[in-house]
Amino acid sequence: MATVTLLTDEQLAPEAAAVFADIRATRGTDYINNFWRALAHDPALLARTWSQLKVVMGPGRLAPQVKEMIYLAVSIAHGCDYCIHSHTAAARAKGMGEAELMELMAIVGMAAQTNRMVAGLGVPVDEAFKR
């Protein structure tokens, strides 16, 4: 139900094809998921988004599985169905098992519950929490 068509490899502009080649090389798979095929309508936007994602999700202080779980938690809070599916798959590929997934779900649900109670009661930030 996309609002734009999903481009096939044959329909790509050269700049978009170069990004697809880098995605394939970086991930070690020939599969390109739908998000990139939709974004390929604007090769410059595709290139900026992919290069930024590579840096943000690349090596850092946090473990790759932890990074994916944070990405997934945000996607759940935003109610983005596509993102939930793709980042659940990515987190599983990086080692997340069913037990960790359910633990994540419990935390996300707990946060949602207390977030709304705090908003509804208008709780002021404790001085102890300020920098």
Added chain:
Amino acid sequence: MATVTLLTDEQLAPEAAAVFADIRATRGTDYINNFWRALAHDPALLARTWSQLKVVMGPGRLAPQVKEMIYLAVSIAHGCDYCIHSHTAAARAKGMGEAELMELMAIVGMAAQTNRMVAGLGVPVDEAFKR
């Protein structure tokens, strides 16, 4: 700017006082933050919320710092100012440094960006991501 008053220790019903005692014992500090003082208007709700939180954020598969960072990520996505402050403080108390905080911020921002692009383009879920 609370919509209810924040109860002092002297104003607590006995059931609420018992919960406060358990919070103090569990956390090893005398400090009770404003959220619990607002919730204390309904001792049963206070007790349910605290006992649930203790289980969800207690020992499990994920490290305590990771759990707090997931909680924080959801609070940011919900735009809950109080929750952002309290869980940033909690994550710091469990070992999160400035570098990890900024790495979290980069992931949360990246997720927000791609979440909205995916929604706007109506990208359908890849068959490869379904269970």
Added chain:
Amino acid sequence: MATVTLLTDEQLAPEAAAVFADIRATRGTDYINNFWRALAHDPALLARTWSQLKVVMGPGRLAPQVKEMIYLAVSIAHGCDYCIHSHTAAARAKGMGEAELMELMAIVGMAAQTNRMVAGLGVPVDEAFKR
């Protein structure tokens, strides 16, 4: 911290003054809250919004207090601080006591929790729920 000034009675265009007069007559109080003073920069928008609100929150199938509590629940879910404060006050004026307020908070929190779990697990709608 408004992005527009809050207009005083002296600064109103005649069409805005007429709306203020109707708000005062309808509510039986001289007090005009800040929302209307901000909206008064566009008298036509002010008039449309007020006349729509009068109908929506006026007599109907649901009791006035219930209507205000539904309004409040949405405002909490949206994290709108101003709206939470004004509709908590309005619901109290229509009979909501502290016990009902805390019961509302428990429902809103519970809904937030299960809403996120459902999204995160990608639960498909039961056939039994469809029309």
Added chain:
Amino acid sequence: MATVTLLTDEQLAPEAAAVFADIRATRGTDYINNFWRALAHDPALLARTWSQLKVVMGPGRLAPQVKEMIYLAVSIAHGCDYCIHSHTAAARAKGMGEAELMELMAIVGMAAQTNRMVAGLGVPVDEAFKR
């Protein structure tokens, strides 16, 4: 399109089976909706969520139909399709007719509209609304 499988009765751990039995007894129907079948992957989370829901949605100050309508309003504000469907069905089962449903929709829409205007104009909370 679930990210986890929906467990059948045959696949349940004993603790999960006990919760299903209680859901059936409490609701007086054999039907178990998909949410619980997804949550059953973590019997402890299933048990906590169900026991909390029973208390929150059980007898209190607010009428059962009102409680369901507040739950529904939050689900609409969160854009949770599954929750909207299940709680519309639940509210109907507790007496909500088409007229009340449309009245709810008008309130939820009105709240969304003014919530966004208030945010956009940065309207400060009236002193009169503070506790």
Added chain:
Amino acid sequence: MATVTLLTDEQLAPEAAAVFADIRATRGTDYINNFWRALAHDPALLARTWSQLKVVMGPGRLAPQVKEMIYLAVSIAHGCDYCIHSHTAAARAKGMGEAELMELMAIVGMAAQTNRMVAGLGVPVDEAFKR
């Protein structure tokens, strides 16, 4: 997957039929989209919503295409799939091409990213931005 049925022309109350006639005349097409068919269960709500929409989206300071793109941006931020599809179609009908659509997507994504970073870092509003 509607929670109400979509009314056909034959099922309309006279007041709803009059609104449908006005939609057809205003838009110069016989096609009535699903939103109005759902809303038709409450002819008064249908009439209020349509008359408000006609004014808001009618002639003003902003160009029709710009108005539709702002409407679309909000719908993306809310994750409303139906609204994204209908307002993408409407914006295209008013002149938006693929390049403008992708430019919109880049802005919406950028705004989402910085919005979350700002929330997460608790950045205070600059004095320079206040009125």
Added chain:
Amino acid sequence: MATVTLLTDEQLAPEAAAVFADIRATRGTDYINNFWRALAHDPALLARTWSQLKVVMGPGRLAPQVKEMIYLAVSIAHGCDYCIHSHTAAARAKGMGEAELMELMAIVGMAAQTNRMVAGLGVPVDEAFKR
């Protein structure tokens, strides 16, 4: 109420100072707003975010004022107070007057209202809107 300190020019790492110099040159003003001072804790994230923003908000198909209004509309939908203030100021600097601001507000409010009604009624996407 920031969760990190806002860095002064004296506290900047060389890479962050270089970004600040580019912001000043690009905008033709010495003033650096709080968002960049918070982000400066991570010079690489600061540099990526600024360079991306320069491209996204730079010359394109859409007029600068229109771009800022789309940015503002998303910020309102997200309830990001800081972003609302900074992008209202930016849109004004690019020519938005009070009349356009109020027209934007009417559209954002209208979109919020219909978005929630659509979600609540579970309206299915018309075939006519699909690509």
